[in-house]
Amino acid sequence: MDRRPGVPRGRRLAVVSSRDVQQAPSPDALAEMMVQIAQDRDRQAFARLFRHFGPKLKTFFLRWTPSSGMAEELMQETMLTVWRKASYFDPARAGVATWIFTIARNMRIDHVRRQRNPSALPPDPENTPDTLEEGLIGAERDALVRRALTTLSPEQQTIIRLSYFNEKSQAEIADELGIPLGTVKSRTRLAMNRLRALLEDKS
Template sequence: MTTNPPSGAMPNGDELSAWLQAVAAHQDRQAFAAVFKHFAPRVKAYLMRLGSPEGLAEELMQETMVSVWRKAALYDAAHAGVSTWIFTIARNLRVDQLRRKGQALGADAGECDADALEDTAPQPDELLSIQERETRLRDALRQLSQEQAHILRLSFFEEHPHARIAQELGIPLGTVKSRVRLAIHHLRRLLGALEP
């Protein structure tokens, strides 16, 4: 059985790896739910940044997460981080989809769109930079008060609208908005202090 990170905290690489190992070893549904919750919106956003329309990005994200469930035993922490492994699966599925589309076009038009098959995976230095930013963000979030971390988690990580947060916390909408602004301001100051 796995545990989720504390409220408002992003999971670190060790936690992500432990969840994936639990999925591989025991088909742990709770661990997979944690992996899915963390990666599904990020994978979809990544695919959309690469130019996939929202509907296709959603479909490819679902395929990616099904592959993560089925292939969890193939993950090797010695070769790549969990994020790198999952985003590589997503990129490969997108390339496969573009190739299928290109082959169909090639049969009709006699050629394949080579630009559509361009390798758009993040480069190792870019992945390292992303991991460093995520580490700084996790460190900064840990320094926020519990109230600030909670309201940011609801607003940004769980993507609740401010009106819903106000209802859940039993506070006025204006208070939610001002608390979110204050928390973001504090987080920015903390991130500035953590810059290397």
């Protein structure tokens, strides 16, 4: 792990004060944090970015490893990579979430390869829900995506907005809407397939 001066240590990354709990930052605010990290090595901006993405990254890694400790380690490594490579972030090419989750996906692939278990490698990223999720997050403000959303049924629109724009889990959505978890999953799958087809037609 990188120990150069100015690079946060992994142990320090996990410290989050209760007073720091706040509303999720906007895409513009996230991009501004990346600029501050890249240009000024701003530790406070990095801490805010970590608070926002740390739990999401750990959940992402827990999908592929039963070890909470390993998921925590991979999350830490991902955020340290974000710190080291912040200058490579280009807001014209991708949103902050898309960029960070791309790093996380590559980190996961490298971890599996290090374990020398090729059968555990993920399927083609083009066909995984993770890629769709990252694409939607990165393009949240894109007019094309919003127009595509209007073609969905009201039920599907509600679930997509709660899941990808309000960042709620499927279990939370099921509780909020008072419907079975299986219904949330099936509506999400149908909605994502519809959105992907529409967006591919426009590309």
